[in-house]
Every structure is written in C-alpha cells, then in structure tokens.
Amino acid sequence: MGVLMLGGMQDWSLRVTHLIDHAARECGDREILTRWADGVIERTHWAGVAQDARRLAQGFAALGLKPGDRVATLAMNHHRHLATWYGAIGFGGVIHTINTRLFDEDLIYIMNHAEDQVLLYDAQFQGLVDRLKPQLKTIRHFIVFDDPDGYPAFVAKQDGNYEWHQGDERDPCMLCYTSGTTGNPKGVLYEHRSTMLHAMAEVAPGVFDLSATSVLLPVVPMFHAASWGLPFAGAAAGVKFVFSVTNDAPTLHKLMLEEGVTHSAGVPTVWLAMFQHLDATGAGLGRLRLVTIGGSAAPRAMIERLMGMGVRVSHAWGMTETSPIGTMGAPTANWDDLSFDERVDVVCKQGRVPFGVELRVVDDNGHVAPRDGKTSGRLQIRGPWVIKRYFKAAADATEEGQWFDTGDVSVLHPDGTMQITDRAKDVIKSGGEWISSVELENIAVGCPGVAEAGAIGIPHPKWDERPVLVVVRKPGANLCEADVKDYLKDRIAKWWMPDAVLFVDELPHTGTGKIQKVALRAQFKDFKLEA
C-alpha cells in the first residue's frame, strides 16, 4: 500500500454532549449540590443534571430555537445553571453566560449583540431584568431559575425523550464576553472541539488535578470565563460539585467542612476574607488540598499561609480569550529538592502551559525574547482553545502564525514557567525603565495594615512617569505614608519607591473584582508630582 490511508480507529466527534453523557453514565449518583442564598441546600447528582439538561434541550427546541441560537443566563453558581449549559448546548445551541456585575449599558449591548433568544436568570436579578427589558431586542423568552413557574415548570413540561443534536465539532457551544477595559465588550465564541480539548487538559494533575475523589467548590462564577471551564472538566472527571449562590467566607467555609471540599478555585479576594474568618474562629480548612487562584496575582503572604496549612496552591493565568487556561502552577520537576520558600517562589509565578497551548514573549521591536527569566515583553499565546476571531468580527484577532497578543507583559523562565510582570497598559515607565505596578501592589499588600493597594504611573517632568501607591487601610489600622515606605524600602529597588502613598476608603473595581486602573488613573489625573 503506497497510498496514504486513513487510520483504522472509530469515529467520535469532540462534541460537548459526550461530557454530560459520560458523567450521567459513569458517575450518575455522584452528588451535585447547591446552597441557595437562603441557606437551603438542594441535592441532586450527575444523572439528575443530565435529565434536566435533556428536558431543557427539548424545551428550547420546542420554543423554536435552532442550532446556533444563543441561550443567555444571568445567574450565580447552582446546579440549574449547570444543567442549562448542557441543555443549551444539547439542542445545538450556544450558552451565553452574562456577567451580572457589568453596567447596564454593557449588558444591553452584549445581549443585543449576541442576539440572545432566551434569558434564564436568578430572581435576585428581577429588578435588573425589568430595567433592561425595554431595550433588549431579541430575547423572546424569560425564565426565572428559582421560581416554581420558571425553570422547574419549564423542565417539567418535557418528557426528556430527546436525542442531542449532532453537528460539526467546530460548531460553537458557548459565548463569553470580555469585560473589556476599552471599547465595547467583545464576544469569544468557544467551539465544541476547543471546549472538549480544554476540559481534557484541565483534568491533568498539573492543571486542576480532578478525579472521581474530587469535591469541587468553584467560587469563580459561572459567568466569569466559563467558571474557568470547571463545569466541563468536572463532568469529564466525575467530581462532586458544591455550588454556593453566596460567597461570604463563613458560608464557603461551612460548606468546605461539611461537604468535604478538596478543591476550590477563585480570585485572591476570596482568600483574604477566608483568612479573616479563620483568624476569628480558629478553624481549619478540612479536607481542602488544592486551591487554584486566578483572575489576578495572589500576594505572596496568601500563598505562604495556604501552603503552610498543607494546601497545594496553584496560580492560574488566562483570559476569556483562552477558554481560559493559559498557564497553571504545579509542582516542578525539582519540587522534592526545594525548600518551603523556594516552593513559594515557584507558586508566586504563573506556572506553565498545559499540553496544547504555547507561549512566547515579544519585545517592543517585535523580536521573540529568550526564555531567560529576565527579558520581558508582550505575552502571546496560541493553541486549540485560544481565540482566532471575536464573535461577528471582520478580521482575526491573531497575528501571523496564529499568535494572540494577551496584553500582558511577562517573562518566560528557562523551564517554561511564565511570570506576569504587568498588563502592558499598566506598566509604569520611569526614566526609560519599566516598573511593574502588579509587583509593587503585591509587595505593598504584605505591609501590616494594608488591605488593598493600587499602583499607578503619574506623569513626571523628569522621569516621564513615577509610581504612586493608592492604599486602602485594614479596618482599625492607622498606618501612614512613612509606615508604608518604610515597609517597602528593603523589599524593592530604590527607583521603584512610590513618590507618594495616598489613602482612600476604597479602590474602583471591574465587574470581575480587579482594580480598575483606568478609573484609578482618572481619579488621580490632577495629582501632580514635583521634579
């Protein structure tokens, strides 16, 4: 046989419905529970979620929705939301999770741009929905998750005798908008194939380390970058899911202990509140063994404390455009030979790529930087779960070779470990050198009495820009500028020392909890530094 032939293996499409089928079949009785806002805990399992999903798919099809149509949600984390993902995807549709924390004008833009046909939402957002409704042009059906006449009635109307839609594995299955800091939000259209490969990669020990023994409490909302893909990866691994509609530390902590949570994932602020709760109660973290922190960099002190309690900490880096996992911290090959401090050093960085994606750093002249742990530049990424083109965009979002520019500034270490040094637009340029505002902030929050800190560059007659640190004090703390500078002086290069430390009651945040640098800079636009 001299001619090229196909191999001899089976046909199997990378469709997301395989995930829910697998979970229902192989771990159908593995529990999935929701703690509602009123404290009631409702328990179902993968078979129950799958049954709901099938009825939802049937219901959406009965409403006249066609493959490719968008089903929107405005909801917190709960099992009905989870079932809706699989239901929307199951009839060939696209689940569109909407960030509940955006401003009205963004929400209206997003829903109209997405041409959502159905909106499922939590009753707590009734006021918001009523306010937006007159301006929503495409939504024909509104379904309340936690109203007996809403979701439960919609599901009960169907008999579940429905076969998943079969389509191409490059078909879209999910739409997430980036909470862009400039311009209109942009939609990222995930595919069945990209979602499946991402889910399979996430299960790995070096990523989320998920298996049948995992009990996963995702604090990261399902409306934020697909809850980092965990609703998909969790099905592949057959985890027990613990969902909570409210995310205050006492509630989360109680769930962790009572439900035996082993894995959690969320932004750093979750852990700041948790530490206060642990301090106040003297409690431990139960069976918790892996905490994944993303969204923004975790302060070193946070990482030290969690690791000191015997919990593995993983720094994740990614963005909506990368499904979102770009890198994940995990024990390195030389882990056993490292001291505690050296391990913390590793965890403070952003980790390494899972198999599938690839990184490079490009300097201002467009040259690919060496992986020397020193040369910083714009971080670029490519791979099967990285964006090619924004939804409805006229051109690709990528450069030659499919490289997508992340807007982050980073270095790559020789072993592939990535370290974010800054968002490109947040870098402070002083006398031709770059000062990392992120690094400055991370060090500053280690100072006793500092609750949160934002560093911005203020125009300077001589140095172009100089850093100014804007600080929120901890309740009861009484520190002054000199205290902060004193703390910083042995911890940063001399020329990184902020020219001023200013105190405010609170910092502006984006919908996803990051410090809104644009707003912060605007707030201090009239602040003057002297030469």
Place this chain on the structure above:
Amino acid sequence: MGVLMLGGMQDWSLRVTHLIDHAARECGDREILTRWADGVIERTHWAGVAQDARRLAQGFAALGLKPGDRVATLAMNHHRHLATWYGAIGFGGVIHTINTRLFDEDLIYIMNHAEDQVLLYDAQFQGLVDRLKPQLKTIRHFIVFDDPDGYPAFVAKQDGNYEWHQGDERDPCMLCYTSGTTGNPKGVLYEHRSTMLHAMAEVAPGVFDLSATSVLLPVVPMFHAASWGLPFAGAAAGVKFVFSVTNDAPTLHKLMLEEGVTHSAGVPTVWLAMFQHLDATGAGLGRLRLVTIGGSAAPRAMIERLMGMGVRVSHAWGMTETSPIGTMGAPTANWDDLSFDERVDVVCKQGRVPFGVELRVVDDNGHVAPRDGKTSGRLQIRGPWVIKRYFKAAADATEEGQWFDTGDVSVLHPDGTMQITDRAKDVIKSGGEWISSVELENIAVGCPGVAEAGAIGIPHPKWDERPVLVVVRKPGANLCEADVKDYLKDRIAKWWMPDAVLFVDELPHTGTGKIQKVALRAQFKDFKLEA
C-alpha cells in the same frame, strides 16, 4: 445571525508531533535515560530525543519513504527506540513496533503484511533478523540501534533542518499487531487523532496520573500495545523516563531507587519477581507511588502487598484494539470511607473507563446486561481510541453502533467498575453454569507453595466440562493435590472445585507473558475425567 456558524477558536490539528514539540519546548532538559543490557546508563533529555527524532524523520524521507510508509522496530525499551517513534511519525510515516517474542512464522507474516520499508533493531536480535531476512519481501533498509554504524551514524548524517509532515489528523501513525491466539495476527492502525486523545486521557489522575514530577519506568515493552501509550502520554506530561533493556528484578529495583522512580507499569509477573528480590534483600521501593498492572489480572495477594507498602495500585484493562486503555483502577468516590480490605476489593476489579470510552455487557441472547455487578456477558467497548477496522481488512471489526466485542467476559458494577470474569474462550462451562478460569487461577496462586496456576476445562460426560488446575510449584515447595484443594475449599463455590490438580514444571506462555490456554488445553487434551 440565524445561520449556523463555526466557532471562533484556533485551528490546531491533533497530530502526534505536537507531543514531541511540547516536550522539547516545555521540558527540554527533563531527563530520559536508558540502562543498556551491559549495565551502562546513557542519559539524554526530551530536547535530545526531539533532535534525534527530527533527524530520523529527515533521514527516512531521504531514503525515499513517503507519508503512510511503515517503519518497523524490533527492539526493547530505550531512548533511541522512543526517538524512532517520533521520527517515523514525524515524516508522516507509521511506526510499526514488532513483538520480539513471536514465533518466526508470525514475524515474517507480520512484516510482509505491514509492508515495512525499514527495520530498526537491537543487536541482540541480529540472529533473528538474519534468519528472517530471506523471507522479508519489502524491507529495504536495516538499521541496528546499538551499533555505531547503525542508528548513531544514520542520525549523524542529517542536520535536523526538517519540518514535520503536516497531514490529516485521521492519518495513521502507528501499527501494532495483536498476538492473536487463533488465525494470523491482525494489525491495528492507530491514528494521530486517536493517539492524541488517548494520550491526553492517560495523563489524568484517575488513569496514569502523570505530571512534571513523575519519574516513569515502563516495564511493559514498547512493542506491546505501544507500551500502553506511555511514550505519548509521557511527552504530554513531561515525565522523566527511565528505560531498561533488561527487566530482571535486581536491575529494575536498583533503577527505581537510584533514579527516584515514582510510576511503573507492567504485567503481574514483574512484581512476583520483585517481591522475591525484596524478600531476599529487605529493601523497600523508594519513591514509588503508583504501580499500574495490566496484561492479565493481578492476584489479590500482590495487590495487598503493594498497597500495604503505601503504593497505589491500578489494575488496567485493555487490548491492542483499544490503544490500549479501556479501564483503569483508581480511588473511587467513597475511597476515604473504605477499609484497607475494601480498597483491595476495589483494586482487584478492573476499574472504570477514562473519559472517552464506553462499555457495555451483552448476554448470550444479545441483550445489554444491567450494571448490577452480577449479570455477566461479553464485554463490548467503543470510543475514539477503539478499533474500527483491522489493517487491510475488508470489513469493520465492530457491530452496530460501533461496538467492538473484546472477547472478554465481564460484569459491570453499578458505579461503572468493570470486572473481568473470563476470556470468552477460557470460560469453563459446567452443568450450564460458567466457571471463571481467571478467578480460579487468581485464588489458587494465593495458596502457599503455588508459583503459578492455569485452569482449563476438560470434557466431562455428565457436566459438559469440569475444571482442572495445572500448577507450578514454588522452588522448594512440596505441596500435593490435597493441599491445594484444602486451600481452595473455603474460598470457592463447591462446584468450582477442580476435579483434578496436576503439577508441571512450567506453563506455556504467550509472547506477552500470559498463560497460553490453547497450548495448555492441547497439552492435556488426552486427560480423561470420569463421571
């Protein structure tokens, strides 16, 4: 937008070359070492293997090989063999690993049927190659791995300035023949896509649990079901590979301790020999933490001993036709609540499917059996890394719905755990009931003084068949038929008691170390049982 659109994510083909590129880029200096037969340890790393692979691909292309052409190997486990896999696949070819333990006529049939163009082999097989050569019709180039004029010279001739062949992800990349117990060996043609999905699934904590911290010693030969896919999964995870050309217990044990082996994988007999070595030396197993046992079922006593030493034991089940992972034992959801004995019970079964494949049990009437842990029948499997059609076959090997019949007899438990009860053809049928020869053998080897045991059905005038147990005594042991029966009587159902226990010096084995039931039955074909 009412029309169906493609999603917005990047193009990324599931080609195996991504694996070696990833390993070279992200863990280029992670060690790969070979202990040659003479005791010399040669060390390279993923970057070195990748460099060799690129030069090999270039060299194969320079020989005039075209995409789809087969490159055969007749070799033990070593890094040159590994590089050859990626080199053969890299020019678009198909790596064909040949089981060195087959009979001459099978080897000749296989190589001619595969139309191999090149053969790379270990010098230890020179005599074999010389013997076969006159009858090999298609092989144009012979390259000796461990001869300076062979592999090293072939690699050195190229500059490595070569781009991997790009092709369809359904193209073939590997060919493995089953050591069929009846008829001619049959070729299974793995695809790039099937191999990639299998590798990604294997990395999972519930399967081989591979990460950057893993040090993997695959005892299972690279010519046996692709060394269970580990050369691919190991690249995805970036493990340190420890290869050994010889597999005696003292050598393997020394490597385990000196190289910090964390993961090993092989047939049960490896561990029988290892236990004797541990008994003799009083040594431990170092950093070993996961032993995967497959090929045939491990006796309970073996599992207990390893688990008692703090090592996780996974029973794997699969076959060449399934790439080969069909199921894998791993801690179940309720693991923390189980006693040691209950955990051993779990591990004695064959585990559960990784995400991707699906099992069912079909009874003699063609009905799908319930997952009740009781109803046994023919085990069938389907999924992305399961065979559709044997190489050059005129028809598919699957039934309706892509189900492939494995020839094994098993039950499925309610939680999806699979338990092999027998090979369909090895089942002993007594008075209309089935007796599991595998189970009988596994219990019998727990009897003090029994080294190995094979159970066969002997025709019986009244009962159709009755079991006879053929036993190899341990060195120095002196047990008789009554001793064995006495041991069995409280451990098996009365009607399972063998009608005779016969003692032999050794049992016939297949090339892969399994008891050759066909030969054993032939050996005792004149043995008569009385009514």
